[in-house]
Structures are given as C-alpha cells and as structure tokens.
Amino acid sequence: AQSVAQPEDQVNVAEGNPLTVKCTYSVSGNPYLFWYVQYPNRGLQFLLKYITGDNLVKGSYGFEAEFNKSQTSFHLKKPSALVSDSALYFCAVILNNNDMRFGAGTRLTVKP
Amino acid sequence: NAGVTQTPKFRVLKTGQSMTLLCAQDMNHEYMYWYRQDPGMGLRLIHYSVGEGTTAKGEVPDGYNVSRLKKQNFLLGLESAAPSQTSVYFCASSVLAGAYEQYFGPGTRLTVT
Numbered sequence: 001a002q003s004v005a006q007p008e009d010q011v012n013v014a015e016g017n018p019l020t021v022k023c024t025y026s027v028s029g030n031p032y033l034f035w036y037v038q039y040p041n042r043g044l045q046f047l048l049k050y051i052t053g054d055n056l057v058k059g060s061y062g063f064e065a066e067f068n069k070s071q072t073s074f075h076l077k078k079p080s081a082l083v084s085d086s087a088l089y090f091c092a093v094i095l096n097n098n099d100m101r102f103g104a105g106t107r108l109t110v111k112p
Numbered sequence: 113n114a115g116v117t118q119t120p121k122f123r124v125l126k127t128g129q130s131m132t133l134l135c136a137q138d139m140n141h142e143y144m145y146w147y148r149q150d151p152g153m154g155l156r157l158i159h160y161s162v163g164e165g166t167t168a169k170g171e172v173p174d175g176y177n178v179s180r181l182k183k184q185n186f187l188l189g190l191e192s193a194a195p196s197q198t199s200v201y202f203c204a205s206s207v208l209a210g211a212y213e214q215y216f217g218p219g220t221r222l223t224v225t
Contacts (some may be wrong), residue, residue, distance in 0.1 A: 011151075032211055043202055043216030044155070045114070051211045069193060092167060098209035099161070101146075102154035 002092045004074075006103035009030030013081045014111055015064075021076040021106045032094040033074045036064055036088045038105075044090060049081060063086070081110045114138050116217035118203050124223045125193040133188040133220050135189065135203030143206045144186035145170075148199040155214060161186055161208070185207065193224045 004025045013019045025031050032051055036044040048059025055067045065076045076089060091103040119134040135144065142163050147155040147170075157170030161180040175197060177189045186205075190197060200221050202212040 034213060036216075041219075043218050044214075045202075045216070046213040049211070049213060096208055098143075098160070099157055100214065101171070102156075104152055104154045 001014060003027075003101050004093045004103045006089075006091055006106045008106050009104075010077065010107050010109070012109045015083050016098055018081050019081040019085070019110070021089050021091075021108060023074045023076065023103060025091075025093050026073050027093050027095065029096070033065075033067065033093075034068065034092040034100075035059065035063070035076050036092060036102075038090065039087050047076070047089075051072045052092075053110050081108075083110050086110045114214050116203055116205055118201075118217040118220050120220060121218070122221050124225065125190075126225055127194060129193050130189070130191050131222075132190075132204075133201055133222075135186045135188070135205075135217060136184055137141055137186075137203075137205040138184065139205060139207075139215065140183070141205035141215070143209050143212075143214075144180065145204040145206075146176070146188045147174065147199075147202045147204065149202060149219075150199050158188065159199075160208075167200070171200065193222075195224045198222060198224045199218065 002046045033049040034049045043078045050067045088105050116137045145160040146158040154171045159178040161167045164183040167178045181189045200219050201218040206212045206214045
C-alpha cells in the first residue's frame, strides 16, 4: 500500500544538538512529501514540502529535509535543537487521488 | 484573519446520538478535508471536497457524512455515534490539491460513551 512510515515513536535530543526525525515513503511515481508539526492541543502546522527540484528543502523555524530517492526517505533535520521544538511531527505524502496519507507521528523531546 | 475554525471544540455524545461538526475557512480555498486523529495512527482522511457542492470519500468514510453547500463551510455529520468514533477531528483546507500544503483547524475532541 502507498504510504509513509515514521520508524521512531520518540526522539530525544539535548538542546543545541542536531536533530533528525526519520520518514520513509512507499509511493509509485514521483511523490509529493510534506512535514507538519503539532503542538499540544493545536492543529497541525505546515513546515516544509518536497515537490521537485533540489533534494534539500528548507522550511520554517530552521528546519530542513532531504529527499533521497534511492533510499525512499525524507528525513527532517535541524542543526541545533531548541526546547521549543518539542512537539509531535508528522510526515505525509499526497497520493494520485489527492488523498494525503500521514505517518503515525514522532514525538520529539528536546531537553535543556 | 481567522484561517480555519471548528465548532464545537469539545463534545460528549451517547451511543446512537447524532451531531454535526462545522468547519469554516476564510481563505477562499477550493479544497477542504476532514480527518480523525487517533493515538499511534496519525491522521486519517474521512471525506474531502474539491469545491462547493462536491464531496468524496477518503480512507475511513464509514459512519460519517459530509456536505459542502457553501465554499467556505464543510460539515461533518455523525448520524448514529459509536464509541469507535471517539477521536479528535481536524478540518483542513488548501488552495488546490497535490503540491499545496493544508491549513488545519484547532480540532474537535469528541467522546462517545
């Protein structure tokens, strides 16, 4: 089935260290990939997307993601984590029928 | 600019009761969506609409109905609520589908007892 997978339920990093939140996809054709963030009791907020072009995509709040076609991955990264980055992160892919499929989410905790 | 708003924020229903969730957007977006969020499962698409007067089924449509009588509003109905419909419901909208990001409302927490 066409989908995305987030292999880690939880990621813990220390403030100031680099962070990576992993996402892999299984989609036929060229995927449209997205990252969203959800803070407690809030709706999802768009971070960044890959449609075409450069494999390294830059987004909001200093986040970036690298599209890797050979590894079918779209990992979210940030060079220096902040405590305020602690939230739930979702990877998503658009399917051919305009259906957006989300991963199960990864809870990022940044400790001071 | 309110963006996407949802009414109500919380609701408790008894099994068999009905209710309607209202989503409104003021961004003149063509596409609107209803999702449910359950722990460990991410968001799953219930129904969506590609424009006024049109609706389509998503991944988990059973037990729900929708209507888009006005471009800015997208209603989600539960005709006979079941405990399995206990969830947090999110509405979203986008300019178009495909490459366009979605804008989400704050959510409605529904409990069915």
